[in-house]
Amino acid sequence: MEHIFPTYAQYPMEIVSGHDWHLVDSNQKSYLDFTSGIGVCSFGYSNDWIEQSVLNQLGKVWHTSNLYPSQLQDDVANALCPDGMLAFFCNSGTEANEAAFKLARKATGKGKVLAFNNGFHGRTYGSMSLTGNPDIQAGFKPLVPEVSFADYNDPNALDAITDDLAAVILEVIQGEGGVVSGNGEWLQKVADKCHDQGVLLIIDEVQTGIGRTGKKFAYQNFDLDPDIITCAKALGNGLPIGAMLGKKKLASAFGPGSHGTTFGGNKIALSSAKAVLEQLTPSFLTEVQQKSKAVFAAINEQIEPLAVVDSISGLGLMIGIHLNPSIKVDDVIAKLQDEGMLTLSAKHNTLRLLPPLVMSQEDLLTGINQIAGVLESIDLTVEL
Ligand SMILES: Cc1ncc(COP(=O)(O)O)c(C=O)c1O
Structure with missing residues (x-):
C-alpha cells in the first residue's frame, strides 16, 4: 500500500467478499468472522x-x-x-x-x-x-x-x-x-x-x-x-x-x-x-440474549479455566477474553487467522469478540470451540 498513510497496523490478507458471517480473502480463503468490521456489520455481509x-x-x-x-x-x-x-x-x-x-x-x-x-x-x-x-x-x-x-x-x-x-x-x-x-x-x-x-x-x-x-x-x-x-x-x-x-x-x-x-x-x-x-425487533434482541447465554456458558466451560486466561468480561455478544501476559494476543489472533477465523484485540492483552449478531448459535459455538483449541495448544507450551 505505497500510496496510503501507514496509520493502521494491518493483517496480511485482503478481504474481497463476504456472505452472512463469513469473509473471503483474495486467495479465496474463507473466514468465520468474529469482528463485524469492528462492531459494524451486525446484520452480516449479505442482508437482503x-x-x-x-x-x-x-x-x-x-x-x-x-x-x-x-x-x-x-x-x-x-x-x-x-x-x-x-x-x-x-x-x-x-x-x-x-x-x-x-x-x-x-x-x-x-x-x-x-x-x-x-x-x-x-x-x-x-x-x-x-x-x-x-x-x-x-x-x-x-x-x-x-x-x-x-x-x-x-x-x-x-x-x-x-x-x-x-x-x-x-x-x-x-x-x-x-x-x-x-x-x-x-x-x-x-x-x-x-x-x-x-x-x-x-x-x-x-x-x-x-x-x-x-x-x-x-x-x-x-x-x-x-x-x-x-x-x-x-x-x-x-x-x-x-x-x-x-x-x-x-x-x-x-x-x-x-x-x-x-x-x-x-x-x-x-x-x-x-x-x-x-x-432490531424485541424478538431479535431476545435471540441475541439467548445466543449470548449459550456463548458465555461455553466460554466459562472451555476457555475461562485455561491457565493462559485471566478473566472473561462482556455482555451480549461483546466479549473480552483477558489473556495472561505470558502470551501475546496478537499471536492468538494470527493463529486463529491461519485456521480461518477472524478476531480482534483490545487494550490489556484482551482478545475481543464482536461477531455479527445474526451469526447462528451453531457457528458461534464453533468459533468458541476453535478459540479454546488455539488457547489450549498455547496453554500446553507456555510456562506460567
Ligand atoms: C466507544 C467508541 N466511541 C467512539 C468511537 C469512534 O468511532 P469512529 O471510529 O466511527 O469515529 C469508537 C470507535 O471505535 C468507539 O468504540
Missing part, C-alpha cells in the same frame, strides 16, 4: 432487507443536503430515539461525540467535562481530548481544554461530579479499553449524581449500541437515564452514519446555524439505517 432498502434509495436520490426536510431522517430518528429525544445525524462515532461535546457546553453554558481513564471516544480533537488514553493523545497537544479524567468503576470518581461540569461522558462497557464492564451500582450512582448536580450524562453507545449487548442500547441493561446518547458503527451495517440523540429540553442550543455537516443524514446511509432498525 438492507440491500433492497439501499438499492431502492439508490434508484431515487442519493443526497439532497440538509437544506430540505427529509421524511427518511424523521423515520430513522423515530425508530432510533428513546422517548423524549431528538436526533442529529452525522457520519461517524467521533462526530457524534463532537456533537455531544458541543451541545453539552452550549446547552449548559459550562465548559468542563469529566471523562474516564481507559475510555475511548474517537480521534478528532474533541473526542480525542475526551479519550482517557495517553497513547492516543501523544504528540497531538494542545488538546481541547477543561477535560478531566477519573478512574472508571472507582467510587472516588463520584466526588469529581460537581455542579461546575457541563457533562460526564462514559461508555457502559469500555470497548477499545479492553471490554471493561461498568459496575451496575456504580453506573447508577454516577447517573444519579449527574442528575443531582445538573450535569448532563452523555453515554457513548458507538460500540455497545444497536443490539450489541442484547438491548438496543447497553445502558438499558441498567436503570440509567442519559441526557445524550451517541451511536454510529452498527447503525448503518457498513454504510457510514452516526447519530447524537439528546433530550428535547436541549433543542434550543442546537438551533439553525449552530452545528452541521454536509453528509449528515445522507439518504443512502439512512436507507441502510432504516432497514437495520426495522430488523
Whole structure:
C-alpha cells in the first residue's frame, strides 16, 4: 500500500467478499468472522432487507443536503430515539461525540467535562481530548481544554461530579479499553449524581449500541437515564452514519446555524439505517440474549479455566477474553487467522469478540470451540 498513510497496523490478507458471517480473502480463503468490521456489520455481509432498502434509495436520490426536510431522517430518528429525544445525524462515532461535546457546553453554558481513564471516544480533537488514553493523545497537544479524567468503576470518581461540569461522558462497557464492564451500582450512582448536580450524562453507545449487548442500547441493561446518547458503527451495517440523540429540553442550543455537516443524514446511509432498525425487533434482541447465554456458558466451560486466561468480561455478544501476559494476543489472533477465523484485540492483552449478531448459535459455538483449541495448544507450551 505505497500510496496510503501507514496509520493502521494491518493483517496480511485482503478481504474481497463476504456472505452472512463469513469473509473471503483474495486467495479465496474463507473466514468465520468474529469482528463485524469492528462492531459494524451486525446484520452480516449479505442482508437482503438492507440491500433492497439501499438499492431502492439508490434508484431515487442519493443526497439532497440538509437544506430540505427529509421524511427518511424523521423515520430513522423515530425508530432510533428513546422517548423524549431528538436526533442529529452525522457520519461517524467521533462526530457524534463532537456533537455531544458541543451541545453539552452550549446547552449548559459550562465548559468542563469529566471523562474516564481507559475510555475511548474517537480521534478528532474533541473526542480525542475526551479519550482517557495517553497513547492516543501523544504528540497531538494542545488538546481541547477543561477535560478531566477519573478512574472508571472507582467510587472516588463520584466526588469529581460537581455542579461546575457541563457533562460526564462514559461508555457502559469500555470497548477499545479492553471490554471493561461498568459496575451496575456504580453506573447508577454516577447517573444519579449527574442528575443531582445538573450535569448532563452523555453515554457513548458507538460500540455497545444497536443490539450489541442484547438491548438496543447497553445502558438499558441498567436503570440509567442519559441526557445524550451517541451511536454510529452498527447503525448503518457498513454504510457510514452516526447519530447524537439528546433530550428535547436541549433543542434550543442546537438551533439553525449552530452545528452541521454536509453528509449528515445522507439518504443512502439512512436507507441502510432504516432497514437495520426495522430488523432490531424485541424478538431479535431476545435471540441475541439467548445466543449470548449459550456463548458465555461455553466460554466459562472451555476457555475461562485455561491457565493462559485471566478473566472473561462482556455482555451480549461483546466479549473480552483477558489473556495472561505470558502470551501475546496478537499471536492468538494470527493463529486463529491461519485456521480461518477472524478476531480482534483490545487494550490489556484482551482478545475481543464482536461477531455479527445474526451469526447462528451453531457457528458461534464453533468459533468458541476453535478459540479454546488455539488457547489450549498455547496453554500446553507456555510456562506460567
Ligand atoms: C466507544 C467508541 N466511541 C467512539 C468511537 C469512534 O468511532 P469512529 O471510529 O466511527 O469515529 C469508537 C470507535 O471505535 C468507539 O468504540
